[in-house]
Every structure is written in C-alpha cells, then in structure tokens.
Amino acid sequence: MKKIGVLTSGGDAPGMNAAIRAVVRKAIYHNIEVYGIKYGYQGLMEGNIERMEIGSVGDIIHRGGTILYSARSEAFKTDEGQQRGIEQLNKFGIEGLIIIGGDGSFRGAQKLTEKGYPCIGVPGTIDNDIAGTDFTIGFDTALNTIIEAVDKVRDTATSHKRTYIIEVMGRDAGDLALWAGLADGAESILIPEKQEDFSTVIDKLRRGHKRGKKHSIIVLAEGVGSGFEYGEKIEKETNLETRVTVLGHIQRGGSPSGSDRVLASRLGAKAVDLLLEGKAGRMVGIENNSLVDHDITKILNEQHTINQDMYKLSQELSI
Ligand SMILES: Nc1ncnc2c1ncn2[C@@H]1O[C@H](COP(=O)(O)OP(=O)(O)O)[C@@H](O)[C@H]1O
Ligand SMILES: O=P(O)(O)OC[C@H]1O[C@](O)(COP(=O)(O)O)[C@@H](O)[C@@H]1O
Numbered sequence: 001m002k003k004i005g006v007l008t009s010g011g012d013a014p015g016m017n018a019a020i021r022a023v024v025r026k027a028i029y030h031n032i033e034v035y036g037i038k039y040g041y042q043g044l045m046e047g048n049i050e051r052m053e054i055g056s057v058g059d060i061i062h063r064g065g066t067i068l069y070s071a072r073s074e075a076f077k078t079d080e081g082q083q084r085g086i087e088q089l090n091k092f093g094i095e096g097l098i099i100i101g102g103d104g105s106f107r108g109a110q111k112l113t114e115k116g117y118p119c120i121g122v123p124g125t126i127d128n129d130i131a132g133t134d135f136t137i138g139f140d141t142a143l144n145t146i147i148e149a150v151d152k153v154r155d156t157a158t159s160h161k162r163t164y165i166i167e168v169m170g171r172d173a174g175d176l177a178l179w180a181g182l183a184d185g186a187e188s189i190l191i192p193e194k195q196e197d198f199s200t201v202i203d204k205l206r207r208g209h210k211r212g213k214k215h216s217i218i219v220l221a222e223g224v225g226s227g228f229e230y231g232e233k234i235e236k237e238t239n240l241e242t243r244v245t246v247l248g249h250i251q252r253g254g255s256p257s258g259s260d261r262v263l264a265s266r267l268g269a270k271a272v273d274l275l276l277e278g279k280a281g282r283m284v285g286i287e288n289n290s291l292v293d294h295d296i297t298k299i300l301n302e303q304h305t306i307n308q309d310m311y312k313l314s315q316e317l318s319i
C-alpha cells in the first residue's frame, strides 16, 4: 500500500485532531502518502481531497474540533453514494481509508469494505457508545467539561437551595451521565440502560432536604428524555425549587484531555499498522490499556454496555 486516506465523520470529538496527526505522521514514517478527505463522506463523494504532509498536522494535537471538518451525509447511505466515494478514492489512487467517527460512520466503513474497498475505523465520539473499546476518543474531555460545568452549577444551587437537573449528551448511551454523576456526587443518575424508579428519585430528594442538604444534583442522559419535563415533574412532586441546565454542544468542544490525546495517538497509529498489514473492515480499540482490533460488522452488531459495578456504586454512595 502506497497511498492512504483519512476522514472524520459524524459528531466531532476532542482528540480527533490528535488522531489525524497520528495517522499522517505514522504513514509518512512508513513512506506512505496520505490524503485528507474534508467534510466526511460528503466530501468524499465530492472529491474534496488533499495531500497531507508532515507540516499539515503541526500545532493541532491540542486543538478541539477536526481540521478535516465533519458532516452527516444522507446521500452516502445509498449504494450510489458509496460507489461515488470509491470512484473518487480510485481517481486519487488511494488504496485504503481510515475513518475516525462513531457507530454511524462505521456503517459507512462496513459498506465500503463490503464493496471491496479496505477501511479501518477509529472510534471518535464523545458518547462512548461503541462495543469493543473501553473508551472512545473525546469521551474523557467531554466528561471533564461536564464536571467543570456541574461544579459551577453546584455553587449557585447551594446559594439558592435548589434542585438541578443537568441534561448531558450521549445519544442512546448513558456513559457520560454515569461517569459524570459518579464524579459529581449526584443524588440520582438517570440513564437509558437503567430504569430508576421515579419514586426513588423523589424519596431521595425529600430525604436529603430533611437532612438539611443545601442542593441536589440529578444527572440525566439525553436518551432518557427531556430534562425540562423531568424538572417540572420533580418540582411538582417535591415542592422544591428546581432548575434545568441542558449542557448541549459545549460538551463537544475544547482542548482534548491528556488521556484523549494519548488514546487518539495510539489508535490513529494502530489503524495505519492494520492497513499496512493488509487488514480491512476492522475497528481499533483499547481494552485493559492494550490496543486491540475487532471485526467492524461484529462490533456493530454488539451493544455497548455500561459498567454495572459503577452504577451500583453510584447508588450506594448517594444514599
Ligand atoms: N447505514 C449506513 N450506511 C452508510 N453510511 C452510513 C450509515 N449510517 C451512517 N452512515 C454515514 O455516517 C455518517 C455519520 O453517522 P452518525 O450516526 O451521524 O455519526 P457517528 O458516526 O458519529 O455515530 C452519516 O451521516 C452517514 O453519512
Ligand atoms: O450535533 P448534532 O447533529 O446536534 O447531534 C447531537 C448528537 O451528537 C452527539 O453529540 C455525538 O454523537 P455522534 O458521535 O454519534 O455523532 C450526541 O451525543 C448527540 O445526541
């Protein structure tokens, strides 16, 4: 293999730049030409492709977002769209493609691989919703952003003796909410993977209030429902003044944490190794701090699961 391509796709995640840097530098280290495809699969279909050099990825390891930009493309979900993408890759003589993105992006990678075009997936999403890897690139930074925000909310919550619902991202996954809830000492953590009884949430709030607690924090994953609806219900049931903060896209930005930079560097480089070994249709990941790779189709058919011990612990510590 003499020429490879790299793109970022789906929701951006802090650390994607560090992953791009690792792909480019590792490829050049092995005397392979690298091409950057801009705006994900949309740019791929349109031939928005540029050669990348060592300097193309200088001064980006600490930056959020993605220098290759990202997109969500409906057109690429069709056979015709995928065929157009392969034609562009062939036109540039690019022999293998590294896709940094989430589960949706991996479905695209799977389709290209099925059509005979070798692809490797690198998990980049704040949601941490992919099986076969303990962590995805961006999760740790988003978690820290949430923690910083909740610490601030806690100050004002205490001053006003209020209950706060903090709605966090994660699409259908509860990892961000679970980790943030544990790290923030939340009273309750509401995630799609566990149906906590609403009456338990209310009882806990009442007990805390009786004990003289000055504030209560509930972390709600977006996959469970609207924070505002929960807020209204809770205020009605408890008579405690309740406010809702939806953290939104702030969770996707910012300079990547040390863990995300290291993870992205390791995974990006590993993806290049796999292409050079002639592998295709694989996803790189990290398990027990070791680099692994899995069949992408198998991964897409598996459900990412939350850490049950952590959930249990969060309940034991928030009595
Ligand atoms: N079934 C599919 N076949 C081909 N491409 C897909 C498929 N599902 C998603 N994609 C492509 O991947 C892009 C990113 O997926 P999305 O779910 O939005 O984000 P993420 O990859 O971060 O989970 C989509 O906009 C689409 O272009
Ligand atoms: O940026 P958009 O299109 O508003 O999408 C929001 C969604 O993207 C995410 O931030 C990231 O999800 P993906 O990594 O799957 O793209 C989700 O947590 C959230 O539900």
Ligand SMILES: [Mg+2]
Residues within 6 Å of the ligand: 010, 102, 103, 104, 125, 127, 129, 171
């Ligand atoms: Mg996703």
